[in-house]
Amino acid sequence: MSQQLQQLTQVPQMSISASTQELAELIDAHLGALRPAAPAWRVADSPISGRGIFATRDIAAGEQLFQERTLLVGPTAHRGRNLKNCIHCYHSPSGKAADAAADDAAALCSAGCGLPVCGDCVASTRHALECQLFRKWQPKDGSRIDPRALRILSVVRCFFLSEPQRKLLYAMQANADRYYMREVERAAECFEHFPSDPDMLEYFYRTICAFNTNAFESRFHLAGAGDGAGQEIVARALFPLAGMLNHQCTPNAAHHFLDGETIVVTATERIAEGQEITMSYTKLLWSTLARKIFLAMTKHFMCQCPRCQDPTVSSQCTCN
Numbered sequence: 001m002s003q004q005l006q007q008l009t010q011v012p013q014m015s016i017s018a019s020t021q022e023l024a025e026l027i028d029a030h031l032g033a034l035r036p037a038a039p040a041w042r043v044a045d046s047p048i049s050g051r052g053i054f055a056t057r058d059i060a061a062g063e064q065l066f067q068e069r070t071l072l073v074g075p076t077a078h079r080g081r082n083l084k085n086c087i088h089c090y091h092s093p094s095g096k097a098a099d100a101a102a103d104d105a106a107a108l109c110s111a112g113c114g115l116p117v118c119g120d121c122v123a124s125t126r127h128a129l130e131c132q133l134f135r136k137w138q139p140k141d142g143s144r145i146d147p148r149a150l151r152i153l154s155v156v157r158c159f160f161l162s163e164p165q166r167k168l169l170y171a172m173q174a175n176a177d178r179y180y181m182r183e184v185e186r187a188a189e190c191f192e193h194f195p196s197d198p199d200m201l202e203y204f205y206r207t208i209c210a211f212n213t214n215a216f217e218s219r220f221h222l223a224g225a226g227d228g229a230g231q232e233i234v235a236r237a238l239f240p241l242a243g244m245l246n247h248q249c250t251p252n253a254a255h256h257f258l259d260g261e262t263i264v265v266t267a268t269e270r271i272a273e274g275q276e277i278t279m280s281y282t283k284l285l286w287s288t289l290a291r292k293i294f295l296a297m298t299k300h301f302m303c304q305c306p307r308c309q310d311p312t313v314s315s316q317c318t319c320n
């Protein structure tokens with residue numbers, strides 16, 4: 001088992017085109033007004049792996065460390081989940097809780113792009129660009145929401161990034177698992193004219209690798225008072241600063257989402273100046289074995305933290 005897990009960690013990393021200092025500057029620009037005047041953290045090289053985030057002063061338990069807006073976000077497009085919600089505001093196009101059995105047509109943009117959009121967002125500039133692109137690629141079946149085409153949307157949005165944002169994307173770690181190319185291939189099957197230019201496919205592939213290495217499943221509940229209010233939405237979102245947090249099985253920070261596009265990271269215990277700020281990529285109550293398998297399969301590393309090394313800790317699952 002341990003040899004098989006070791007093999008899962010043997011994926012190369014795509015080259016990173018920025019120094020740690022340049023990455024820190026790109027992250028500052030990305031945070032914009034959300035960057036605190038005197039942050040309690042800084043981005044620096046980490047003894048755990050690559051780059052990480054470090055406390056620049058003592059931080060109290062419960063202190064909010066930062067808030068960050070997403071760089072790229074889109075539907076997870078898991079079958080049966082939020083497939084009919086608007087790709088921009090996440091509300092149900094009909095204003096009612098999205099009914100999985102209802103006809104797709106009621107949720108789809110009438111222009112034929114194959115994307116679910118609500119009446120408020122359909123006329124937005126944001127939608128116009130994506131609608132135009134998807135129509136140019138020509139969905140094979142414009143009357144149906146195809147999860148494969150929907151899932152590629154978060155990746156396709158890399159087209160609309162500014163130059164500094166693209167640099168930031170390329171400064172993020174991207175574990176190069178060739179299996180990730182399947183996501184592009186599956187999306188290509190949904191269109192008559194999906195791009196075939198190698199540079200463009202490479203850009204998509206890089207973005208998917210960055211997503212799989214760094215992205216969060218952002219969970220939140222729809223606000224408002226209408227029928228869809230309170231519905232749980234799950235999106236996949238890339239947060240470059242939060243994505244710098246390395247994993248520990250006994251972390252000192254945790255995160256939550258204000259909405260699908262804003263993450264908040266908070267210290268869960270006192271963090272001393274100079275200490276690395278970490279989060280857990282797994283559920284805290286998972287057994288050592290479950291954490292090891294998850295980390296090896298999805299993040300391609302074997303955790304060497306004290307909890308994983310402790311022979312007195314049971315490897316049995318403690319969750320139900």
Ligand SMILES: C[S@@+](CC[C@H](N)C(=O)[O-])C[C@H]1O[C@@H](n2cnc3c(N)ncnc32)[C@H](O)[C@@H]1O
Nearest residue numbers: 049050051173213214243244245246247299301
């Ligand atoms: C979200 S990124 C974390 C930021 C990354 N260190 C960087 O330089 O961009 C996740 C990747 O960091 C590395 N990593 C994070 N925590 C680790 C740990 N405890 N042990 C080994 N590698 C870790 C793994 O390569 C993982 O795929």
